[in-house]
Amino acid sequence: MDSKFFTAVEIAPQTTAIIGLGNELCYLVEGKTKALLIDTLLGVGNLRAFCRELTDLPITVVNTHGHADHTGGNFDFDECYIHPNDIFLIYEPEKLRVEYVKNGIRKSGKNIVLMESDFTVAKPMKTLPVYDGFVFELGDRNIEVITVPGHTCGSIVLLDRDNRIVFSGDACNSNTLLFLSHSTSIEEYRESLERFKLFQPFFDVMWGGHALRPVLGVIIDEAIELCGEILAGTDDAEESEHLGRPCFYGKKRDADFKRQDGKIANIAYDKRKINKK
Numbered sequence: 001m002d003s004k005f006f007t008a009v010e011i012a013p014q015t016t017a018i019i020g021l022g023n024e025l026c027y028l029v030e031g032k033t034k035a036l037l038i039d040t041l042l043g044v045g046n047l048r049a050f051c052r053e054l055t056d057l058p059i060t061v062v063n064t065h066g067h068a069d070h071t072g073g074n075f076d077f078d079e080c081y082i083h084p085n086d087i088f089l090i091y092e093p094e095k096l097r098v099e100y101v102k103n104g105i106r107k108s109g110k111n112i113v114l115m116e117s118d119f120t121v122a123k124p125m126k127t128l129p130v131y132d133g134f135v136f137e138l139g140d141r142n143i144e145v146i147t148v149p150g151h152t153c154g155s156i157v158l159l160d161r162d163n164r165i166v167f168s169g170d171a172c173n174s175n176t177l178l179f180l181s182h183s184t185s186i187e188e189y190r191e192s193l194e195r196f197k198l199f200q201p202f203f204d205v206m207w208g209g210h211a212l213r214p215v216l217g218v219i220i221d222e223a224i225e226l227c228g229e230i231l232a233g234t235d236d237a238e239e240s241e242h243l244g245r246p247c248f249y250g251k252k253r254d255a256d257f258k259r260q261d262g263k264i265a266n267i268a269y270d271k272r273k274i275n276k277k
């Protein structure tokens, strides 16, 4: 289903990916009695109204982390679940938001003109804490919280054991950003991944925040390996920049920003944030 602002694609039974204009993703997960909206995109267009067209169930909102491309639409709702370490991020003015959306529209080739009124406006909202092991009970379907600090200190992923899916936000992907002021060190991130890996037997694929294709759980092993190389100083340390900030990529990338060695996981980091303080 499509609207001016959103595209909905069913990726599993009772599980819909919703794609925003910046090509960012969130997921509507339906159980028998409740629906869980995992992230809320950039906040362009009314996501609550769009979700209402997809389900009649009461909708609970949870954020994988506090970045604007995952929480912008929170303000269409009355409350959200988020890890306490990331609450401050949902109120941070995101200068890149407009540019992000415009880039997405340009790449899609769509002819869409945005008005200022299309953007959500931040308002004080009720935030409810999630923690490790927290379970969202949706009737016949349970979704479980696993904390994976790294990209942000309050990053979580959500495990759907019955469907063997993890909704992973930006926690571990082909371009995991660890150089941000509110990211953890590489050493702490590796500890997070080691713990996340304990859950690997319970899922097959991870659906993240920026590509409508799942990645296999083996990406966790690749990311752990790469953290080890960065900690040992034996990674490629490819100089780069992202979001206007200098950083290093653990593995050299080809013209499509993929790893040259064929593996998937890559990490952008700050050399001052490798070891734990």
Ligand SMILES: [Zn+2]
Pocket (backbone or CB within 6 Å): 065, 067, 151, 170
């Ligand atoms: Zn993020």
